[in-house]
Amino acid sequence: MPTIYETVVRSPAYQSAKKQLIDALRQELGAITQPRPSAADLKAQYEELVKQVADLRGRELFYKFIGSGAGNGPFIELADGSVKYDLITGIGVNFFGHGNLELFEAEIDSLWCHVMQGNLGPNPEYGALMKELLSLVGAKSRLKHVWLTTCGATANEIALKIVRQKKFPASKIMAFKECFAGRTTALQEITDNARYREGQPTYGEVHYLPFFNQKSTLSATDQAAGVITSMKEEFARQPGRFACLEFEIVQGEGGFNAAPREFLLPIIEEAKRNGLAIWVDEIQTFGRTGEVFCYQRLGLDEHIDVATVAKLLQTGAVLYTQEYNPKAGLISGTFAGSSGGLRAGRKGLELLKTKLAGPNGRIRQLEKLSNSEFERIKAGPNGKHLVDYTVIGGMIAFTLFDGTLDQAKKYLFKLWDLGAIAFYCGHGPYRIRMLPPFGVMTDEQLRHVFKLFDEAITETARELRI
Ligand SMILES: Cc1ncc(COP(=O)(O)O)c(C=O)c1O
Secondary structure (H helix, E strand, O other): OOOHHHHHHHOHHHHHHHHHHHHHHHHHHOOOOOOEOOOHHHHHHHHHHHHHHHHHHOOOOOOOOOEEEEEEEOEEEEOOOOEEEEOOHHHHOOOOOEOOHHHHHHHHHHHOOOOEEEOOOOOHHHHHHHHHHHOOOOOOOOEEEEEEEOOHHHHHHHHHHHHHHHHOOOOEEEEEOOOOOOOOOOHHHHOOOHHHHOOOOOOOOEEEEOOOOOOOOOOHHHHHHHHHHHHHHHHHHOOOOEEEEEEOOEEOOOOOEEOOHHHHHHHHHHHHHOOOEEEEEOOOOOOOOOOOOHHHHOOOHHHOOEEEEOHHHOOEEEEEEHHHOOOOOOOOOOEEEEHHHHHHHHHHHHHHHHHHOOOOOHHHHHHHHHHHHHHHHHHOOOHHHEEEEEEEOOEEEEEEOOOOHHHHHHHHHHHHHHOEEOEEEOOOOOEEEEOOOOOOOOHHHHHHHHHHHHHHHHHHHHHHOO
16 A cells, blocks of 8 residues: 555656646756856845845855855856856755756655654655665775764764774874864864864864875875874874774865875774774765765775765765674764755765766766866966866866965955856965866866866956066
8 A cells, every 4th residue: 555655746746746847947947058147136135135144144255155046057046146157066065066956856755744854753765865875885895884964074973973982992083184074072173273273172182194295205105104103103102092093085175185095005004903993084075086985986995994974965974884883872863864855865876876976977077177177277378377286076176376365365256256156275375176066067068167267367367467
């Protein structure tokens, strides 16, 4: 006997209404195909909206950026009627673009159910997302369980508790300089940025190791050997105190610094020899770097004990091996995610699996194109201003001019005026960063974006008189 839920979603009236809605959206949103300026008659109202947000939260927005809700692929419509390329996608959330009707169609059948689902009494979306996520960890991976939570920071908090329980009484964390782990009381101590913990206590729980330096004259293996020497010293100084090694494979906030396997593997092995759990923070890298998990790109699958993901999953999750399954009572929480988010997250995983990830997937094609576009700029008149660039799938950053924050901001606002939204990362040099919607972008759109980059370099250089 079908459930009432099934009866509803299978009914011809429901199916036809759903089709009509999707057709109407396709028709209207499909018309958004390029950047356009704001509408004069919406200007005053928009300024008021922006001011209200700043007043309410006690801090201005970085950009005057309030979306209307509509968009199409890489294009976002703002509430002033303007359209821009969204290359930062809510810091990586909207990887599958705006107005994505595949995701919306997946969401619809839950939009009239619970708004949010929790860890007590979930609907089928909860188990379905967990199953799909675990099916993608790779044949060599030992990750066996998953816990859903609502964002990256809570995923990392859960991961930290899991490894500390397992390694008790060891509690300390080895992390890399310039890392970012989130902003809760525990995570602001791991995050290597003094500005983010002003006025906050720290408990001496984190030891920082130097991260891979692409500009060093030393090979990755030699750099790793240096790090291992300092790990050994620390293990000797504080025997039995370290619970885990925590790291991003590509540091996001820290400047899009990417470490190769030759650097990470020996460090992981040294950590394991000393009984540390291996915890990879894939909150920013997940789904984005050409494989579903970035550890797969480096072939580190079997070494990972705990992995955290969020952002483009549309909720947060902690994955862990059987050995790390915590005792009852340690982890829970009211929310696992919104019903729509759990469904959209699952659809996103399907898209990654079927067309986006993998050596011949769409992400790698766009990575290749991005590299060639950077080379084109490098060979052109603005090449002298382009100091360096990094492309790892849909994680893209470049350094311009002297790499100061002031110059980076000037450039970003030029780009904004030209119709593209990016952001910055790093702590000097400050780099221009993008987490573009590689889940939907066409080659033509990406080439257009690079044209805008080039134009914005010309205009910024002119203003800076360099
Ligand atoms: C690597 C990394 N860890 C943790 C977080 C925190 O995630 P959230 O902002 O969802 O709490 C972020 C967010 O940018 C991140 O990039």
